[in-house]
Amino acid sequence: MTRSPATDSPDSAPVIQRRVLHVDVDAMFVQCAIMADPAGLADRPLILVGGRPEQRGVVASASYGCRAYGVRSAMPMATALRLCPEATVVPVAREMVRAKSRELRQVLEAWAPVAAMASVDEAYLDLTGTEALYRHEPLEGTARRIQRDVKLRTALDVSIGGGSNRLVAKLATSFAKPRGVFIVPAGGEEEFVGGLEIGDLIGVGPSLREELRGRGVSSMHSLRALDVSTLAGWWGEDRARWLWRRCRGIDTTPVAEDDVTRSVSSETTFPRDVRELEGLEEALLAQTVDAAGSLRKKGLYARTITVKLRDADFRDRSRSRTLDEAVQTERAIFRVARELLRDLRRQRDTPARLIGVGLTNLSETGESAQGVLLDVAPPVESERDRAVARAADRLRAKFGSAALQPGRLVRPSREEP
DNA sequence: TCTGGGGTCCTAGGACCC
DNA sequence: TCTGGGGTCCTAGGACCC
Numbered sequence: 001m002t003r004s005p006a007t008d009s010p011d012s013a014p015v016i017q018r019r020v021l022h023v024d025v026d027a028m029f030v031q032c033a034i035m036a037d038p039a040g041l042a043d044r045p046l047i048l049v050g051g052r053p054e055q056r057g058v059v060a061s062a063s064y065g066c067r068a069y070g071v072r073s074a075m076p077m078a079t080a081l082r083l084c085p086e087a088t089v090v091p092v093a094r095e096m097v098r099a100k101s102r103e104l105r106q107v108l109e110a111w112a113p114v115a116a117m118a119s120v121d122e123a124y125l126d127l128t129g130t131e132a133l134y135r136h137e138p139l140e141g142t143a144r145r146i147q148r149d150v151k152l153r154t155a156l157d158v159s160i161g162g163g164s165n166r167l168v169a170k171l172a173t174s175f176a177k178p179r180g181v182f183i184v185p186a187g188g189e190e191e192f193v194g195g196l197e198i199g200d201l202i203g204v205g206p207s208l209r210e211e212l213r214g215r216g217v218s219s220m221h222s223l224r225a226l227d228v229s230t231l232a233g234w235w236g237e238d239r240a241r242w243l244w245r246r247c248r249g250i251d252t253t254p255v256a257e258d259d260v261t262r263s264v265s266s267e268t269t270f271p272r273d274v275r276e277l278e279g280l281e282e283a284l285l286a287q288t289v290d291a292a293g294s295l296r297k298k299g300l301y302a303r304t305i306t307v308k309l310r311d312a313d314f315r316d317r318s319r320s321r322t323l324d325e326a327v328q329t330e331r332a333i334f335r336v337a338r339e340l341l342r343d344l345r346r347q348r349d350t351p352a353r354l355i356g357v358g359l360t361n362l363s364e365t366g367e368s369a370q371g372v373l374l375d376v377a378p379p380v381e382s383e384r385d386r387a388v389a390r391a392a393d394r395l396r397a398k399f400g401s402a403a404l405q406p407g408r409l410v411r412p413s414r415e416e417p
Numbered sequence: 418t419c420t421g422g423g424g425t426c427c428t429a430g431g432a433c434c435c
Numbered sequence: 436t437c438t439g440g441g442g443t444c445c446t447a448g449g450a451c452c453c
Binding site: 028060061073074118119120121122202203204205206207208304306316317318319320321322361 | 444445446447448449450451452453
């Protein structure tokens with residue numbers, strides 16, 4: 001094994017030379033839509049819409065044909081259709097995406113001792129230690145074999161970037177697209193990243209870029225000319241070190257299979273803004289049922305409940321409350337969520353375009369944070385409540401989500417188990 | 418043209434505790 | 436009269452990513 005070149009500071013820590021690949025599905029949603037409807041959609045310019053089709057939707061993904069016209073992810077549908085009027089608009093094929101994502105993970109896990117999905121359509125592989133196993137084949141060769149194997153076994157086209165760490169591997173992927181492989185040689189990280197724009201760095205978005213520009217820093221070169229203490233004077237030590245390392249292609253975060261869920265949420269944008277409390281509560285209940293269902297599906301409980309409103313003027317507001325014990329039923333969650341919603345409305349009574357509920361502070365048991373409290377106060381959620389909710393889950397799984405309406409779940413009838 | 422939905426992580430102030 | 440310092444938790448908001 002070789003050692004990475006020494007870095008000056010901060011946190012210079014020469015480590016074993018790692019071999020990291022970043023595997024990214026090319027236009028995943030587009031590929032999945034075509035797989036779901038090969039006869040209807042193949043070879044057409046496609047726009048995958050997020051949210052409700054045609055109504056306040058944005059582009060979730062676009063085929064390369066549409067991208068040539070300037071269509072981009074997150075673009076409002078109206079804009080996208082003006083740029084590419086002949087595009088076919090279809091909703092995301094969620095089931096297919098889930099299935100293909102699972103297949104992809106299975107294929108990749110066979111190739112690397114450590115494989116971690118970073119989202120539905122991308123994964124990191126750490127091949128460190130496989131040098132002998134792969135007969136000291138260059139990383140590029142292994143990447144190409146993985147690419148072919150993925151195509152063979154999942155039918156997905158992927159691009160693969162590689163390098164000595166996650167950051168560099170991911171940045172390399174954009175040079176590999178579509179259907180290519182791009183490896184940054186060990187020792188070439190700093191030079192490689194030096195050729196990029198500041199905004200290309202993962203984690204540097206429009207806001208930070210604008211702030212940098214305001215301070216006279218608009219090129220990677222000028223960013224690198226700054227020392228840590230200057231950066232720390234602007235944003236504090238942590239962020240300063242992060243950016244200092246980032247713009248030099250230094251990244252020691254491990255490729256870890258940490259798939260712990262930290263939050264579960266469900267939100268919806270109304271076709272038209274909603275002002276009446278009644279309409280908002282109705283929607284809040286539906287989102288609560290949805291989020292609580294996901295929570296139970298993962299076998300989790302939540303202590304913190306957050307209600308979010310997006311006002312008509314696009315201002316986001318939220319209220320949250322942390323309970324002494326963790327819950328997982330819509331019954332318990334909605335009781336709190338409804339109060340939080342009323343709180344939000346007291347603060348500002350204005351039409352809303354979005355409502356959502358978020359669950360955090362998750363655990364795998366429904367026990368109290370401070371056990372003694374249970375002896376004092378009755379639990380906000382009984383075992384019976386939980387049993388009812390799980391029975392409803394089974395019914396929905398069997399007969400479809402229309403089998404039980406949210407309204408009935410709030411006050412379960414006696415006949416239910 | 419008018420802005421989805423699912424997440425993760427960070428910050429900053431206040432409460433509270435030692 | 437002057438008034439610590441560190442840690443943790445909670446809340447609200449925001450940046451960012453796919």
